[in-house]
Amino acid sequence: MSVLVVGTVALDTITTPFAKARDILGGSATYSSVSARFFSPVNLVAVVGEDFPKKYISLFKNKGIDIEGLKIKKGKTFRWEGEYGADLADPKTISTQLNVLASFDIEIPQAYKNCKYIFLANIDPRLQEKVLMQISKPKLVACDTMNYWIENKLKHLLKILKKVDVFLLNSLEAKQLTQCRNLIKAGKKIINFGPEVVIIKKGEHGVLLFAKNNFFAAPAFLLESVFDPTGAGDTFAGGFMGYLARCKTYNRNNLRKAVIHGGIMATFAVEDFSLRRLNSVTIRDINKRIKEYKDLTRILK
């Protein structure tokens, strides 16, 4: 089954303790669509400006991502500049230039409207809502967000949460959204906001999944070197949705396996800037890491 991914395609300028890169391919829809594509066909909906490098368009095409929904608008591409401290935790935003994103009015191509798996990657919750209004009978809708929307568009975010099945956010965002320091309390509280499943991404500490009568805790894969954490959460979400769309049935165990696959995809994303590492990843690499992960976590009776 195809996954419809809606979000941002951006040009990022990123400084880590190790290096700096300018105008590299980024954005929530970028990471998540490339990640999902390892498991399922992907239809991408996003907007870029006329300055968007052709090589990046080719990259999506070469990955087999359907880009009928990638609009090229007059103006400049959305840009984000961020800087990571030595702990590689939450980056400091140096600048955000919305550019073409400022006036983006999402239009879902006719051919995408029957998509059953919808991933609303991090973008203005009002745009996320507009997507859902154009989709008929989705099977599973997942949604991500960021601190900015919690701070500035909380009303719209809470509105969209009533319409999605799975909500993904990181631990800082979960604490911010609920005003709870304890993540278990936070997860349970968010369930009451509407989504059937809440996934809290804890980075190096793994993932917590909350659902009615289904709590799941997964440690992270052991990664010795993180080069650039940008896009880890989007890559996780993309892998998660792509894996679920590939599964024939949506059940508790496949949900857990999707979490593991999402987590493994994220480990590749953070090994280099932008999509540099993800680009060269093979299914074989993924399966090898999944196997290592099983060894890392398995307990026999």
Add this chain to the structure above:
Amino acid sequence: MSVLVVGTVALDTITTPFAKARDILGGSATYSSVSARFFSPVNLVAVVGEDFPKKYISLFKNKGIDIEGLKIKKGKTFRWEGEYGADLADPKTISTQLNVLASFDIEIPQAYKNCKYIFLANIDPRLQEKVLMQISKPKLVACDTMNYWIENKLKHLLKILKKVDVFLLNSLEAKQLTQCRNLIKAGKKIINFGPEVVIIKKGEHGVLLFAKNNFFAAPAFLLESVFDPTGAGDTFAGGFMGYLARCKTYNRNNLRKAVIHGGIMATFAVEDFSLRRLNSVTIRDINKRIKEYKDLTRILK
């Protein structure tokens, strides 16, 4: 098999965001011996002063802990006062009164000298070394420590690490000891200091175990309310050692199961001050939580 536990027995004064308690039973040997006792016989070696409340002596006795090695010396019992912030992270030490601990010269009772499972709970590494000099042919020696010894007795700590099989420490201590921000790098580095197995305790984020060709990551049990984190690490270590001593064989899988049992024991410790919750825990409570933990982490094929 019996576990020999050597460490501190203390009177703690603790302030959490929820409450304050004065002169309550604490200390590394206290938590770890009570925890280990759920799985194996325990021989306790520690020192207290003449002011040590008789009811606490009775508590050890009632738990079936052998206290031939608990010396009552002239003077006052070791006291620690600490305060936790709203995040319940690393406590601020308000005061430390060594009292009888200052001149404690460990003497292992004859009846303990053939103990096969030795747990050197958090105490001066010079005392930990003195214990090992009095023990003949132990099967497994585990050792814990704290930031104070890393800062002030590093040479002695590194010396004892060459003589132990399992070294337990928390994530802050692991970073401090290795000057590595990445815990995987830190764990691998500590392996090179001597111990065959290194266990890094991450509190609410679970545990990492490092050994040659055996890495293990375990998420924590989901605990909605933490009342007082004091003794969580000691309780973990006690459960870990008690469980291992009960196992007929020491192998990779039992090591992993011991980590899980240690982790579950710690969840009880933090639910109230001192031993108040641990005191009322039954084997049935433990098994129930172990079962819940399995549900929380299990993935079917």
